[in-house]
Amino acid sequence: MKKLLVLMVFILSCVNVFAQKSAQTDMADAMRSSGKIYVVIATISIIFVGLAIFLFSIDRRLKKIEKEN
């Protein structure tokens, strides 16, 4: 559990970079403020979390079968 906590801190430590408003680039910055890019992030995150849960469940089932053998 401690390991996981340290891990979370490590990963969250880069969140503060959000605070930096990007320099004057005319890429998709407007997209990001009003263009709902967060929806895309949410979508792919949901897909990936789903896949991860799926993988974990396969892992768990395998563990059960391995114990039976």
Place this chain on the structure above:
Amino acid sequence: MKVIYQTWWKVLAVLLVLSTLTTGLLFRVPVLPILHETIRNLYFHVPMWIGMLSVFIISVFYSVKYLNTGKEEYDLAAVECVNTGLFFYSLGLITGMLWAKFTWGEFWSGDPKQNSAAIAFLLYCAYLVLRNSIDEEQKRAKISAIYNIFAFPIMVVLIFVLPRMTDSLHPGSGGNPAFGKYDLDNGMKIAFYPAMLGWSLMAVWIATIRYRIRLIEYKKNSIN
């Protein structure tokens, strides 16, 4: 081998990839002509190849171990690593083709990088064909282990060395800068390195699941 049954590195893999899904899409990237926002593909296309490389390296490791000890489990580990590696190989090729369509103009433009990647793909497909063509278990394990050990360096040369020595559209070739040299600024590294590590661990995870299934099948078959 105990580590493949532990959970912490699987959680790490998921968290790392999850973080790059956000950082990869949101963080500032260098403004480059032609590439535009597709530069963000770097966080998803390259890690496929790194994931492939990780499981192929593990596969060679177990092939060597098999030849040393003759333990059947090592052969199973090697082949399942190659199976998983080929899956990530395909993903890398397909994402690369898609990226090429919108930056180089064609899905497949006969670029040295693409061509040698295709050859190396066939090289590894031949490994599976070779395996399936031999019925006797020990012979199959031994021959495919040797083949695997030779295939790996040839794959590395084909994909990572030869295209860099000629003119290729792919970054890192013929005076064409790789992202790492000029374009990959520190902002991108925050998303890029976790992506490489995360996807590598994902590939290893899938390989271990396949290996464990294979092991159960193997044990079932050897009892009967």
